[in-house]
Structure formats: structure tokens, C-alpha cells
Amino acid sequence: MYIVEIVIFFFLIGIIIGSFLNVCIYRLPKNENIVFPPSHCPSCQNRLRPKDLIPVMSFLLLKGKCRYCGEKIHWRYPVIEMINGLGWSVIILNYGVTIQGFVGIILFSLSLVIASIDLEHYIIPDSLVLVLILSGIIYHIVSRNLSLINILLGTVIGFTIPFVLALISRGGMGGGDIKLCTAIGMWLGLPGVFLALFLSSFVGSIVGITLIVTKIRQRKEPIPFGPFLVLGFFVTFFFQKEILTLYWSLF
Ligand SMILES: [Zn+2]
Structure with missing residues (x-):
């Protein structure tokens, strides 16, 4: 109508x-x-x-x-x-x-701000991560899509994986990325957090390699990871089922 x-x-x-x-x-x-x-x-x-x-x-x-x-x-x-x-x-x-529609437009705008700031300043403001966390809590209370255990596991994994990567890579991942990942893990739970991290790293690597091969960027110049994280998050939030179905159908 x-x-x-x-x-x-x-x-x-x-x-x-x-x-x-x-x-x-x-x-x-x-x-x-x-x-x-x-x-x-x-x-x-x-x-x-x-x-x-x-x-x-x-x-x-x-x-x-x-x-x-x-x-x-x-x-x-x-x-x-x-x-x-x-x-x-x-x-x-x-x-x-619908609720899905409203959640979508809020996440879209929030992602747009996070990506734009990170691209220009290489930071992810805490205030934005906080908004993401608070909106995630409200979303879980209203939607009741995920169990509390699932949400907690997603949060812990969303923190642990980038934290370990930051230790290994020594500075490849910033504190802002870790906080953002933790919030994303809280939003998605399992298995979404894995899919979002995989998609972000996958797209991030392709873009990073392309920029270095085409000499648009030097090898040592850092590439902000925030834009890829919010992209992976957004795609996972809306298309998790479709992507996982496609994935399993390959075997
Ligand atoms: Zn003026």
C-alpha cells in the first residue's frame, strides 16, 4: 500500500x-x-x-x-x-x-558515520561504540531472537579474536577495532560473529592487496579496518541465513 x-x-x-x-x-x-x-x-x-x-x-x-x-x-x-x-x-x-526496517536504517546510519570517521581519522569514537552497544541491548530485549548465553558468547568471541590478532600483529588492529568487534559480537551472537569477522577480513584483504598492487597505497600505510567491520556486520545481520545456506549447499 x-x-x-x-x-x-x-x-x-x-x-x-x-x-x-x-x-x-x-x-x-x-x-x-x-x-x-x-x-x-x-x-x-x-x-x-x-x-x-x-x-x-x-x-x-x-x-x-x-x-x-x-x-x-x-x-x-x-x-x-x-x-x-x-x-x-x-x-x-x-x-x-517494521522493526527489521527500523533496525536497518539505524544500523546503516551508524555504520556510515563509523566508516567515514575511521577512513579520515583512523579512529572509532567510543561514543559511537556505546550507541551500538545500547541499541544492541534494546534490540535483544525487544526481538528476543537470541538466548542470553548466545549473546554472551558472541560478545566474548567478538572481543577475543581481534584482541589476539592485535597482540600477534602488534598494532595492525587498534583498540577502536577491538571495541567495535566486541559490540558487533554482542549484536550478532553465534555463528554471526564468525561470519561478520570472516567477511570483514576477506573484503579488507582484497581491497588492501588491490590498493598496494595498484600502488595507490604504500605497503606500510595503514588501512582503516572499521569500514570493513561495519560492512561485514551489516551484511551478516541481514543476510546471515542466505549466506550460510549457500555455504552449506556447496558441500
Ligand atoms: Zn564561510
Whole structure:
């Protein structure tokens, strides 16, 4: 019923929330408050008015430049807004306005912020991991999909595997990665945590090797692992059953 209207509605809300995600991506790594002060141009400090803050549209109308000082606005702003809007509409199109759908859009936006910050700053803010943990607890209480034992095992494994890898690799994995993995393990339980870690490492290795072979990156330059972790998490959360069925059917 009215699925097109619902999807368009979530697309628009998605790009509006995307503009808040931009604030988080810009301010969280600097330990700044994400609510106060109101949005301002990072170059001239002029406070932005509502007409400057219309997601995507303002960027296009201003031709990508600040209205007050003419400084270029980073392309990331409209891109993040569009990705969030598109992500939300695809998820709602697939799952409808259901608990699964809402969990999907929250995880999508959270993953987008974690990946963007890690890509640029090589850190995963504790506050975001905390949001992931708290939302996971609420999700388990509401959905009752997993037993408590399963959740605890997932959490312990989500901590242990990256912790051991960090010891072996001496710095290949950061503290932020370990905390994020622990939260992911808590969300997924067993066997999801294994699948998510496998998928993250698999995609991460392929991308890493490709970047080194094509000389886009030096061998010693670190590649942030957060984006791959959230990708593995997201794919596992939604497609665990399909992937495991496919896997077992191979034997
Ligand atoms: Zn400016």
C-alpha cells in the first residue's frame, strides 16, 4: 500500500538525517558537542541559516561554495546525505515499516558515520561504540531472537579474536577495532560473529592487496579496518541465513 510514497518519505527523512550525520562526522573526532553551537562555516565561522542547510539542495544552489566567504564546501556533505537517503529507501523498500526496517536504517546510519570517521581519522569514537552497544541491548530485549548465553558468547568471541590478532600483529588492529568487534559480537551472537569477522577480513584483504598492487597505497600505510567491520556486520545481520545456506549447499 502506497509503497512508493513511503519509500520517497524515508528517502527525504534519510537525507535530512544525513545532514546530522555530517555534523557527527565533522565534530565527534574533535570531541565537540554535536548539538551546540549551531552549524557554522568551518572557514569563516558564519552561522549557517536555514536556507544554507537544506540537504543536497543548498550545496547545488550555492554551487558548492560558502554563501558568506566563498570557500569550497567539502563534497562529502551532499554525498553522505545522498548515501543515507538511498540506503534508507532501499532498506524500507525491502523490509517495510517494521522493526527489521527500523533496525536497518539505524544500523546503516551508524555504520556510515563509523566508516567515514575511521577512513579520515583512523579512529572509532567510543561514543559511537556505546550507541551500538545500547541499541544492541534494546534490540535483544525487544526481538528476543537470541538466548542470553548466545549473546554472551558472541560478545566474548567478538572481543577475543581481534584482541589476539592485535597482540600477534602488534598494532595492525587498534583498540577502536577491538571495541567495535566486541559490540558487533554482542549484536550478532553465534555463528554471526564468525561470519561478520570472516567477511570483514576477506573484503579488507582484497581491497588492501588491490590498493598496494595498484600502488595507490604504500605497503606500510595503514588501512582503516572499521569500514570493513561495519560492512561485514551489516551484511551478516541481514543476510546471515542466505549466506550460510549457500555455504552449506556447496558441500
Ligand atoms: Zn564561510
